[in-house]
Amino acid sequence: MKRNVLIIGAGGVGQVAAHKCAQHNDTLGDIHIASRTVEKCQAIIDSIHEKRSLKAPGVLQAHALDALDIEAVKSLISSTNAQIVINVGSAFVNMPVLQACIETGAAYIDTAIHEDPAKVCEQPPWYANYEWKRRDACRENGITAILGIGFDPGVVNAYAALACKSYFDRVDSIDIIDVNAGSHGRYFATNFNPEINFREFTGRAWTWQNNAWVANSMFEVHRTDFLPVVGTQTTYLTGHDEIHSLSHHLKVPNIRFWMGFGEHYINVFNVLNNLGLLSEKPVRLDDGQSVVPLQVVKAILPDPASLAPDYTGKTCIGNLVKGEKDGRHREIFIYNICSHEESYAETGSQAISYTAGVPAAAAALLIARGDWDVKTMANVEELPPEPLLELLNDIGLPTRIQEGESDQLLELCAESFAE
Secondary structure, eight states: OOOOEEEEOOSHHHHHHHHHHHTTHHHHOOEEEEESOHHHHHHHHHHHHHTTOOSSSOOEEEEEOOTTOHHHHHHHHHHHTOSEEEEOSOGGGHHHHHHHHHHHTOEEEESSOOOOTTOSSOSSOGGGGTGGGGHHHHHHHTOOEEEOOBTTTBHHHHHHHHIIIIIOSEEEEEEEEEEEOOBOOSSSOOSSOHHHHHHHHHSOEEEEETTEEEEEOTTSSEEEEEETTTEEEEEEEEOOHHHHHHHHHSOOSEEEEEEEOOHHHHHHHHHHHHTTTTOOSOEEOTTSOEEOHHHHHHHHSOOGGGGGGGOBSEEEEEEEEEEEETTEEEEEEEEEEEEHHHHHHHHSSOHHHHHHHHHHHHHHHHHHHTTTOOSSEEEGGGSOHHHHHHHHHHHTOOOEEEETTEEEEOOOOHHHHHO
16 A cells, blocks of 8 residues: 655645645545745645644645756655655656656656647647656556546546446547636636646647547637536637547547637637747847746736635536447436535635646545556556546545436446446
8 A cells, every 4th residue: 555645736736636635644644745836835734724634643744846856856755755646736847757756666646748848739649759658667667657637637538438338339429528617807817827728729739530630720610518507608629638548548539629718718818829929939038038928928827826716606527428329329428517616615726726636636545545556657548437436426526427318426336346
């Protein structure tokens, strides 16, 4: 059984993951939080004490860390005796943190795909460019590395695996739909790191259609659906992490990702993009100073963590799955609804952070318990989905399934775990 958790990253997702780990520290052991800015880590610890999230007396400690420094990460893993590392820092630090885990023997968890700061929207499949190149090293060293276990990617991967395993004989399409129907009350803001957020939308939108990669422009293709709780919503075809592993591991000819945007967001985004302010390439000012426009925009926008106190409304994220069962057409929507207000009351973060941070903490628990301690690298759809979804039902992210007029909580039985 693995114990002692090191959380790298002190943003909104890190705050949620820390609260959830604290709520289960009787199983997970010591909890350490590390970031470049140790004050942010201490603020999370203060929040945990304030909300009395720590289940049992135990270690809860903040550390300063440059996660790009492999030796520094290795040293912190060793000094804290951490056997599980939850990486919820910038996507730029994935590879150094993963390498440190490989060299120290710690299990590795992340919530998003690695990105090179100098590159935007690389050729698919994205996991093959970085993470999967270290698969053999993980297997040879017995390292458990769970990739992309936020909500999307993450829980939606488990939804896809469960649908293919238990609900269909043949799956023809999986449309992942992500809608934030909440309001933060600001003129313009992003729900997580603006630099990472905008990079998702300035390149090509790669999706898997008819067993091949298809590239579209952002906001080129849209759809409208009537969704549970949040009602009629328009979403746009977008490239996203999970498509790049699901298309590789599941025999499904069509896998697409759709994200909801309001007209105001699209208008502001287009102005910023057309002016070149979302470029990751440095520009030189008249005084000779070099700046990256995207980083300037990031600096002037609200800190995503600051949005939480005023956030209202709910998110709806799920998979619309179509295919065949027992010779007949079948269509289900497997999904979760999350409240911004309830997320903030529990963890001090909004629902976007909550839906990403809770699954990461759940993965740590599954590794600690042995369910997911697979001693190799795996994307979520390669792992049994039932233990994750059962755990999420209990700790704050319940799954529902809508089919026709039926809409009910997903119930899992012990027999399904052994299938």
